[in-house]
Amino acid sequence: MEFKAGVSVSNDVVSNSNCYSNSNSSTISCIALSHYPSPPDISALTRLSDNLESILDSADFDFFADAKIVVNTGREVPVHRCILSARSSFFKNVFSAKDIGSGSAVRFELKELAKEYDVGLDSLLAVLGYLYSGKLRSLPKGVCACVDDACAHVSCRPVVDFIVEVLYASATFEISELVSLYQRHLLDILEKVCIDDILVVLYVANMCGKACERLVGRCVEIIVKSDADVVTLEKALPQHTVKLITDSRLALGLDRPQCNTSVSHFPDKHTKRIHRALDSDDVELVRMLLKEAHANLDDAYALHYAVAYCDAKTTTELLDLGLADVNCRNLRGYTVLHVAAMRKEPKIIVSLLTKGARPSDLTLDGRKAIQITKRLTRAADFFKSNDEGKSSSNDRLCIEILEQAERRDPLLGEASLSLAMAGDDLRMKLLYLENRVGLAKYLFPMEAKVVMDISQIDGASEFPIGGISSKDLASSKRTTVDLNEAPFKIKEEHLLRLQALSRTVELGKRFFPRCSEVLNKIMDGDDISQLAYTGDDTPELRLWKRRRYMELQEVLSKAFNEDKEEFDRSAMSSSSSSTSIGVVRSNGKLTLNQ
Numbered sequence: 288m289e290f291k292a293g294v295s296v297s298n299d300v301v302s303n304s305n306c307y308s309n310s311n312s313s314t315i316s317c318i319a320l321s322h323y324p325s326p327p328d329i330s331a332l333t334r335l336s337d338n339l340e341s342i343l344d345s346a347d348f349d350f351f352a353d354a355k356i357v358v359n360t361g362r363e364v365p366v367h368r369c370i371l372s373a374r375s376s377f378f379k380n381v382f383s384a385k386d387i388g389s390g391s392a393v394r395f396e397l398k399e400l401a402k403e404y405d406v407g408l409d410s411l412l413a414v415l416g417y418l419y420s421g422k423l424r425s426l427p428k429g430v431c432a433c434v435d436d437a438c439a440h441v442s443c444r445p446v447v448d449f450i451v452e453v454l455y456a457s458a459t460f461e462i463s464e465l466v467s468l469y470q471r472h473l474l475d476i477l478e479k480v481c482i483d484d485i486l487v488v489l490y491v492a493n494m495c496g497k498a499c500e501r502l503v504g505r506c507v508e509i510i511v512k513s514d515a516d517v518v519t520l521e522k523a524l525p526q527h528t529v530k531l532i533t534d535s536r537l538a539l540g541l542d543r544p545q546c547n548t549s550v551s552h553f554p555d556k557h558t559k560r561i562h563r564a565l566d567s568d569d570v571e572l573v574r575m576l577l578k579e580a581h582a583n584l585d586d587a588y589a590l591h592y593a594v595a596y597c598d599a600k601t602t603t604e605l606l607d608l609g610l611a612d613v614n615c616r617n618l619r620g621y622t623v624l625h626v627a628a629m630r631k632e633p634k635i636i637v638s639l640l641t642k643g644a645r646p647s648d649l650t651l652d653g654r655k656a657i658q659i660t661k662r663l664t665r666a667a668d669f670f671k672s673n674d675e676g677k678s679s680s681n682d683r684l685c686i687e688i689l690e691q692a693e694r695r696d697p698l699l700g701e702a703s704l705s706l707a708m709a710g711d712d713l714r715m716k717l718l719y720l721e722n723r724v725g726l727a728k729y730l731f732p733m734e735a736k737v738v739m740d741i742s743q744i745d746g747a748s749e750f751p752i753g754g755i756s757s758k759d760l761a762s763s764k765r766t767t768v769d770l771n772e773a774p775f776k777i778k779e780e781h782l783l784r785l786q787a788l789s790r791t792v793e794l795g796k797r798f799f800p801r802c803s804e805v806l807n808k809i810m811d812g813d814d815i816s817q818l819a820y821t822g823d824d825t826p827e828l829r830l831w832k833r834r835r836y837m838e839l840q841e842v843l844s845k846a847f848n849e850d851k852e853e854f855d856r857s858a859m860s861s862s863s864s865s866t867s868i869g870v871v872r873s874n875g876k877l878t879l880n881q
């Protein structure tokens with residue numbers, strides 16, 4: 288994980304420099320001087336470099352900072368204009384502009400400095416670290432690692448993302464020696480980088496101008512010989528680069544245009560029309576085009592296309608047509624689920640799994656969907672959300688869903704609750720489900736959103752749940768008109784709502800058993816159903832609810848902190864959470880029958 292390349296303290300020569308290994312750090316420093324420095328010189332330079340580096344790293348020097356660089360998360364990095372100006376002509380120009388103001392309040396948005404490509408905090412710190420100390424820092428741990436245990440983290444996506452960001456920032460800030468070092472590092476690992484990630488490298492290298500010509504050339508060479516199809520290339524790269532690649536393929540005899548067996552896989556005109564309709568999320572038009580052209584969705588890889596590039600809703604609608612094979616492979620050997628795993632959109636993954644997509648299918652090079660997602664996910668992000676008990680990130684949800692799908696029989700089909708209940712039982716059931724889903728929205732907002740969108744719960748109007756404290760239920764006190772009026776009549780909208788709610792709960796149990804366990808515990812409690820009621824509470828009641836809510840939060844963060852191994856071990860015994868919801872006790876206590 289280290290750079291083998293040398294670093295120059297002066298801006299002049301990298302190639303003529305002499306390298307000395309710094310015994311205290313994993314970074315190798317090179318010093319370019321007109322004569323070989325004697326040992327005292329080296330220790331003096333090392334001390335100088337360390338001192339300068341501490342200006343950036345230690346908060347003691349923030350007092351002397353005269354500008355701030357603001358990254359996209361809103362975090363501010365204090366910097367010293369005179370150091371940056373001395374080291375980079377780009378910063379010299381920016382800081383010498385007349386209208387930037389003065390004092391420590393001078394703020395520069397990184398987005399405005401870097402313009403065309405997002406540069407994150409870690410990449411910025413890597414560049415600043417070099418500017419302050421003249422030393423190259425080793426790749427930051429966590430940032431340059433994915434969450435696949437089997438990965439050596441040499442060429443996975445988090446590594447590639449970090450290096451291209453530093454490369455881009457160095458090119459933009461006109462730090463030529465840093466550009467050549469990071470370019471060299473990318474060239475070293477490029478053979479091991481997967482094709483879809485090389486597209487990212489090429490995209491960025493293209494923006495870095497002449498300094499990155501070698502990298503551009505090498506990426507193009509690899510992509511020309513790869514199985515990347517024209518549609519993929521057009522979505523990832525500028526038009527002139529796509530043309531360069533397809534022209535090279537033609538010249539090498541790898542391609543015949545408009546031919547389905549060619550490497551590029553040029554789409555025919557029907558396929559192009561279907562893709563265009565999908566681009567505008569017009570599934571109805573897709574249906575018409577299919578009729579008209581006697582084509583089918585699988586030949587056009589329409590589902591692959593929608594999953595990769597369209598709104599999650601479009602995928603669901605396309606799946607609902609029932610015309611596409613959810614396990615179909617495209618010409619690169621990817622199933623739709625593989626593509627969804629690359630996109631990392633939990634809603635799409637869940638809707639594919641509920642339609643029978645197989646999580647165990649392998650890509651041509653032997654990867655499952657879960658491995659694809661894991662190699663794309665930064666360890667730092669993944670474990671951060673776990674530790675802090677914050678709401679889960681999309682990446683985390685995707686991994687959890689795919690892991691869960693592999694444990695269970697993936698062909699369960701669409702779960703449904705038996706509706707063979709009537710009268711009061713149905714009412715209680717509605718209350719239970721409404722409460723449970725309401726609570727889930729509070730406690731697990733992201734997970735709840737995923738399953739609620741899939742079960743299209745928003746289409747079914749909410750059941751009025753005012754006054755459903757257990758006390759009220761027990762004494763049959765009439766507090767709201769619709770709900771507690773006897774006899775309770777089942778209406779069509781109740782059934783629709785019941786269906787949507789039970790589907791939401793079933794999906795939740797299937798894909799997020801961790802959350803379901805917590806909800807089970809809470810829903811079995813005597814007092815808890817009162818928490819969801821938000822009517823005219825007395826101040827004392829509100830205070831009590833607040834306290835109870837805090838207690839719940841504790842239960843929650845505990846659940847979040849259950850580490851992954853614990854989760855894996857319990858997977859074998861978690862089948863109890865798949866039990867469908869049963870009856871409600873007659874004393875009005877809402878509970879589960881397992």
Ligand SMILES: [Zn+2]
Pocket residue numbers: 432433434435438439440441443444662
């Ligand atoms: Zn990795």
